[in-house]
Amino acid sequence: MSIRVLLADDQALVRGALAALLRLEPDLEVVGEVGDGRAAVAAARSLQPDVVLMDVEMPVLDGLAATAQLTEQAPAVRVLVVTTFGRPGYLRRGLQAGAAGFVVKDTPARELADAVRRVHAGLRVLDPALASASLLAGDSPLTEREGEVLRAAEAGGTVADIAKALHLSDGTVRNYLSSAIGKTNTRTRAEAARQARSYGWL
Incomplete structure (x- = not known):
């Protein structure tokens, strides 16, 4: 069969x-x-x-x-x-x-x-x-929310754009981005998103 x-x-x-x-x-x-x-x-x-x-x-x-x-x-x-x-x-x-x-x-x-x-x-x-x-x-160091914010950041919008799209405050988005940048050992949110994407974390 x-x-x-x-x-x-x-x-x-x-x-x-x-x-x-x-x-x-x-x-x-x-x-x-x-x-x-x-x-x-x-x-x-x-x-x-x-x-x-x-x-x-x-x-x-x-x-x-x-x-x-x-x-x-x-x-x-x-x-x-x-x-x-x-x-x-x-x-x-x-x-x-x-x-x-x-x-x-x-x-x-x-x-x-x-x-x-x-x-x-x-x-x-x-x-x-x-x-x-x-x-x-290894496992992704990013939380689900950090991943979500990085995915939104890939589109290239401002912090305010990301905050509006995800229904978060500007400060919360900045905190998530800062944490994601630290965890991926990169310098910018664009680099952090690229690195996370290349590892398959996003």
Whole structure:
């Protein structure tokens, strides 16, 4: 019996390439393709695939949030996160969300197909370089609020803009930014946001 696979990636070309590669495997069946996290959750609930190949950075709902929803709503479905961005924080957050595996998109086709099989068999599959980087980077030092303020700061608005968007006072936003800058060992909020993003903490 073939392993039913759902692909979730916002880039149609990547999605098509993954589908074509997986369809070459006699024991894998691609049952659906979607372009955002919310559609992935809905499709997984209706199509009941065995494994979802989940991209991280997608519109509407990102892949990590979608993984958390799927784990809760369809626990029998296994999620294999496949990402271009090998950020250590993504691995940690993905596993916390319930992902069964984590590989990068330049994984050779044969290894990707094997990762799908292993995840379906109940094993955990982790990209070795990413796993070691994740151990070195450690947990995110940022609180949820600090992360939220840094994400808002990435848009480049003023403290007043951020405060208004997040319904906080200017002083509170300044405190969160100052704390985030200290924790990331950077000098400006732009640097702090870049560093946190590069580690996958945002």
